[in-house]
Amino acid sequence: MAQTEIHPSAVVEPGAELGAGVQIGPFCHVGPEARLGDGVELKSHVVVTGRTEIGAETLVFPFSCIGEIPQDLKFRGEKTRLVIGARNRIREHVTMNTGTEGGGGVTRVGDDGLFMAGCHVAHDVQIGNRVIIVNNAALAGHCVIEDDVILGGLSGVHQFVRIGQGAIIGAVTMVTNDVIPHGLVQAPRGELDGLNLVGLKRRGVGREDITALRAAFQMLAQGDGTFQDRARRLGEETQSAYVRQIVEFVTGASDRSFLTPGPGQG
Structure with a gap:
């Protein structure tokens, strides 16, 4: 010993x-x-x-x-x-x-x-x-920071914010709202700019799940209804455990709003 x-x-x-x-x-x-x-x-x-x-x-x-x-x-x-x-x-x-x-x-x-x-x-x-x-x-x-998150240098996360599993936050970014699992956030005031595809591939996530996540992100960005409504519809349609993870994150309890995809994303 x-x-x-x-x-x-x-x-x-x-x-x-x-x-x-x-x-x-x-x-x-x-x-x-x-x-x-x-x-x-x-x-x-x-x-x-x-x-x-x-x-x-x-x-x-x-x-x-x-x-x-x-x-x-x-x-x-x-x-x-x-x-x-x-x-x-x-x-x-x-x-x-x-x-x-x-x-x-x-x-x-x-x-x-x-x-x-x-x-x-x-x-x-x-x-x-x-x-x-x-x-x-x-x-x-x-704050709640789930597994496999990367938070870039000189960034800040507001109190009570949740950052979902596998998300990545770019450097010099202020995050004031919840970030979906596997999200990519950047810009000074924290914009949801896509998925952390590099991180997904490094962790060995299969092509089928990555394709499902891309389709889910597009629906969250451009679908009808509120962000939560789109997430619930995803939950009814998807067979991907990774997409269900996002659905459960969005529909779960939170003290903050969500960072949502901007116009033209997806």
Whole structure:
């Protein structure tokens, strides 16, 4: 079993739980309620505080601050948590906050994510697996980011927004409304500009499903009725699990409107 190593200049407060093979580098600070899974490595100058759990083999780079209190004026010191999954890479100057009582009490990050330098994960955010958040992008409170999403550098996501599985957000984009699964969003004020076809192909999605998704996008862009009406009709007609995923996303509960295809798209 790998040996846990703590640099002499690091501070690990009594009560912190460290798994097997944890590596804590110079000038790190681990708080008394933190839990680090097996093989977690904190490079140097990392702060892990609050009721924070970091999953096995996650690597945290210098000057990240993980588990501090929410940037929310309604927060009154209630005991909330941050739960981070396994095998994440958290680069320099990343900040991730704990949840709030009003938002469910837990900020949650899945497995196998890449959080590039300077990005921010706010209170009560729920992030899936294999998510990539590029340099200096920010997620506001209560956002839901599903599996396999890529958020471009210097982008921002408004509070309560949902981004569906496999969507990609271009750099320097502000996203203020929900994004359908496998959507492609770009432009400064976030326009739904098509499907993330590159991502679908990289994940091995078959040609038949991609063709069905293209037809579904065209119907969402140009069909009759409201966006939700078009989605419901898709649900009645499609045999594709990927299209049904979009239908369920659009017809599900949300606190936001949707980014919809612009004129001439599809």
